[in-house]
Amino acid sequence: MITGGIPLSDVLLASGALFVIGLVGALLRRNAISIFLSIELMMNAANLTVLGYAAALHNLEGQVVVFLVIAIAAAEAAVGLAIFVALFQHTETIDVNRINLLKW
Amino acid sequence: MTVALGIIPALPLAGFLLCILLGPRLGKSFVTAAGVGSVGLATVAAWTRLIPYLAGTGMPVVERIAPWISAGSFSVDLSLRLDPLSGLMVSFVTFVGFLIHVYSIGYMRHDETDAGYARFFAYMNLFLFAMLTLVLANNFLLMFVGWEGVGLCSYLLIGYYYEKDFAAAAGKKAFVVNRIGDFGFLLGIFAVFSLFGTLDFDGVFTRAAAEPTRFAPGLTVVCLLLFLGAMGKSAQVPLHVWLPDAMAGPTPVSALIHAATMVTAGVYMVTRCNVLFRLAPQAMFVVAVIGGVTAVFAAIIAIAQTDIKRVLAYSTVSQLGYMFLACGVGAYVAGMFHVLTHAFFKACLFLGSGAVIHALGGEQDVRRMGGLAPRLPVTYRTFLVATLALSGIPPLAGFFSKDAILTGVFAVHRPILFAIGLFTAGLTAFYMFRLVSLTFYGEPRMTPEQVNHVHEAPPTMTLPLVVLAFLSMVGGFLGLPEVFGERANRIAAFLAPVLPPVFLPGRAEAGHALPPSTEWLLMGVSVAVAVGGLLLAWKWYAKEGGRPAAKLAASFPAVYALVVDKFRIDELYAVLFVRPFEWLARMLWKVVDVLLIDGVLNAGAFLVELTGDALRFLQTGNVRNYALTFLLGVVALVLIVFGFGGM
Numbered sequence: 001m002i003t004g005g006i007p008l009s010d011v012l013l014a015s016g017a018l019f020v021i022g023l024v025g026a027l028l029r030r031n032a033i034s035i036f037l038s039i040e041l042m043m044n045a046a047n048l049t050v051l052g053y054a055a056a057l058h059n060l061e062g063q064v065v066v067f068l069v070i071a072i073a074a075a076e077a078a079v080g081l082a083i084f085v086a087l088f089q090h091t092e093t094i095d096v097n098r099i100n101l102l103k104w
Numbered sequence: 105m106t107v108a109l110g111i112i113p114a115l116p117l118a119g120f121l122l123c124i125l126l127g128p129r130l131g132k133s134f135v136t137a138a139g140v141g142s143v144g145l146a147t148v149a150a151w152t153r154l155i156p157y158l159a160g161t162g163m164p165v166v167e168r169i170a171p172w173i174s175a176g177s178f179s180v181d182l183s184l185r186l187d188p189l190s191g192l193m194v195s196f197v198t199f200v201g202f203l204i205h206v207y208s209i210g211y212m213r214h215d216e217t218d219a220g221y222a223r224f225f226a227y228m229n230l231f232l233f234a235m236l237t238l239v240l241a242n243n244f245l246l247m248f249v250g251w252e253g254v255g256l257c258s259y260l261l262i263g264y265y266y267e268k269d270f271a272a273a274a275g276k277k278a279f280v281v282n283r284i285g286d287f288g289f290l291l292g293i294f295a296v297f298s299l300f301g302t303l304d305f306d307g308v309f310t311r312a313a314a315e316p317t318r319f320a321p322g323l324t325v326v327c328l329l330l331f332l333g334a335m336g337k338s339a340q341v342p343l344h345v346w347l348p349d350a351m352a353g354p355t356p357v358s359a360l361i362h363a364a365t366m367v368t369a370g371v372y373m374v375t376r377c378n379v380l381f382r383l384a385p386q387a388m389f390v391v392a393v394i395g396g397v398t399a400v401f402a403a404i405i406a407i408a409q410t411d412i413k414r415v416l417a418y419s420t421v422s423q424l425g426y427m428f429l430a431c432g433v434g435a436y437v438a439g440m441f442h443v444l445t446h447a448f449f450k451a452c453l454f455l456g457s458g459a460v461i462h463a464l465g466g467e468q469d470v471r472r473m474g475g476l477a478p479r480l481p482v483t484y485r486t487f488l489v490a491t492l493a494l495s496g497i498p499p500l501a502g503f504f505s506k507d508a509i510l511t512g513v514f515a516v517h518r519p520i521l522f523a524i525g526l527f528t529a530g531l532t533a534f535y536m537f538r539l540v541s542l543t544f545y546g547e548p549r550m551t552p553e554q555v556n557h558v559h560e561a562p563p564t565m566t567l568p569l570v571v572l573a574f575l576s577m578v579g580g581f582l583g584l585p586e587v588f589g590e591r592a593n594r595i596a597a598f599l600a601p602v603l604p605p606v607f608l609p610g611r612a613e614a615g616h617a618l619p620p621s622t623e624w625l626l627m628g629v630s631v632a633v634a635v636g637g638l639l640l641a642w643k644w645y646a647k648e649g650g651r652p653a654a655k656l657a658a659s660f661p662a663v664y665a666l667v668v669d670k671f672r673i674d675e676l677y678a679v680l681f682v683r684p685f686e687w688l689a690r691m692l693w694k695v696v697d698v699l700l701i702d703g704v705l706n707a708g709a710f711l712v713e714l715t716g717d718a719l720r721f722l723q724t725g726n727v728r729n730y731a732l733t734f735l736l737g738v739v740a741l742v743l744i745v746f747g748f749g750g751m
Contacts, residue, residue: 100724
């Protein structure tokens with residue numbers, strides 16, 4: 001299948017690569033903001049997949065969904081950043097290895 | 105204008121509500137007005153209804169207040185019934201109840217708080233409400249409601265001084281022992297319904313009388329169950345143990361509930377069901393035997409008691425035995441007549457003993473009394489009249505009713521029961537005059553302070569005594585024996601409508617008339633026995649200061665100890681029932697509850713805690729570990745859904 005000249009398989013490969021990069025970043029980084037960015041990366045990889053299929057199947061619904069996800073991501077980013085600011089004010093750090101109060 | 109029957113029990117109920125709700129706040133004057141006033145009004149209401157009724161034909165009047173329960177073929181109304189039997193009961197329940205309420209004003213005024221005073225009158229009013237419901241009920245179920253109501257009030261009033269352990273225990277004992285009887289009564293009611301399909305008195309009795317051969321086989325069991333209820337309420341052997349202990353309550357309670365009214369409910373019930381009982385001769389025989397045994401058994405115990413109220417309590421048990429003896433031989437009129445006269449003289453005796461106890465500041469032991477006759481003239485005279493009436497000295501009330509019972513027993517040719525009755529009559533005269541001698545004659549055996557303290561009771565207490573003593577004198581003329589003329593026995597003529605003829609095939613109705621010479625002879629014998637017992641007691645206790653009795657007791661120490669200990673029935677029950685049940689309760693507590701039920705719960709909780717202890721190390725608090733776990737979970741899910749699903 002061809003989407004605007006780019007084959008769907010290429011789109012899926014790109015989005016898969018993006019997702020894995022994001023996943024590895026989320027798991028390995030210790031800076032909370034970096035983790036957060038990695039998660040954004042994963043989400044956008046998912047968005048890309050949806051867009052690729054939407055183009056390939058000539059269906060606009062996928063694009064609508066992506067718009068919605070972007071809007072929600074913006075809200076989520078605001079909340080997430082607010083949490084980090086609050087966290088930093090309390091603990092003077094955003095290293096997730098040192099923020100481990102929630103345990104036995 | 106006629107007063108609705110519902111008004112009669114409703115007035116004491118209103119008095120109860122006023123006393124219990126407003127009494128503690130509004131004080132003693134209000135409680136006196138509401139508590140005594142309501143009973144007074146009920147008495148007036150009852151008598152305005154009764155006086156025209158007495159002149160009438162004695163046809164039963166049924167007044168339906170409301171439908172009560174209706175389920176399929178089972179339907180019961182809240183309906184009241186006025187017939188000669190319930191009329192007789194209502195007449196003295198309200199009147200004697202009113203006198204005892206008046207007496208209570210003086211008796212309870214001094215030593216109680218406002219709240220206690222209000223509680224006392226509230227319970228007394230509630231008792232009268234329940235008693236009137238019991239008596240006026242037109243079906244077994246409503247009667248049972250009243251029956252339980254009087255039992256509850258009895259419990260509440262025995263335990264009136266609930267801060268004293270023995271009073272609280274006596275209340276519980278009365279309740280539990282009564283429960284055994286009530287259990288039988290309830291089963292009896294079920295059996296009546298299954299046999300007759302209705303609980304209305306009219307329906308049951310007309311059906312039973314119409315087809316005696318059809319119902320007679322089942323009626324023996326029914327009657328025995330009903331009689332079990334009567335045994336509990338009327339303190340018959342072996343369920344008599346609660347009544348002597350019930351004396352822990354205030355004396356007016358003993359007079360009202362445990363002498364004059366409630367304890368006669370069993371006799372009333374048996375008389376009410378006389379049609380059923382007469383169709384079950386075996387049950388009648390059981391009634392007569394239990395009555396006779398109780399009469400003599402309690403009279404023997406009464407001889408050796410030293411607590412003035414306890415002597416009267418055993419005397420009550422004994423007299424109730426007499427009444428059942430009468431019912432058991434078919435002399436229902438004599439039984440009810442004795443209920444009536446007994447209410448007068450026994451209430452008078454109890455109230456008199458209350459006046460004595462009051463005068464001595466709470467002393468109840470006759471060994472520390474004596475010589476009270478000149479110091480308490482009114483109490484002494486009324487007490488003496490009531491004693492002579494109870495002993496059966498003509499022409500006082502007790503003579504006629506007791507003679508009617510003895511004649512009834514003699515007429516059915518039961519020589520052993522007759523001998524028991526006669527022997528009990530002698531014992532009765534003996535123990536009553538022993539009581540009078542110890543209390544009122546001889547030298548005072550009180551402490552000097554008590555002697556100085558002795559004073560005659562206030563008029564609210566002496567007035568009821570005088571009225572009751574007067575009734576004990578003249579009450580007997582309601583039921584003169586037949587030798588005084590065809591119409592002399594007015595009470596028998598009055599009660600005739602509730603004793604319809606019943607014919608059981610192959611069996612003649614008991615109770616044919618005796619020739620006048622035999623009746624005169626019986627009267628002479630019973631008077632001789634009574635006078636003999638009386639003189640013996642007077643000689644031993646008043647003249648010789650109790651020395652012959654002490655000598656006699658010393659020569660049979662084992663027998664005497666047994667009698668003093670009331671034949672150790674309580675101890676027997678403790679071994680047979682109380683201790684096994686305590687053991688069972690302790691076992692249920694220590695083993696079943698603590699070990700099993702708590703054990704299962706605690707084991708469950710411990711298991712959960714152990715699992716939690718092991719699993720909590722998974723919670724590192726490190727976000728990245730969680731993220732990794734999350735990833736692994738997603739991979740696993742994907743593998744399951746797509747990986748294996750595709751294969």
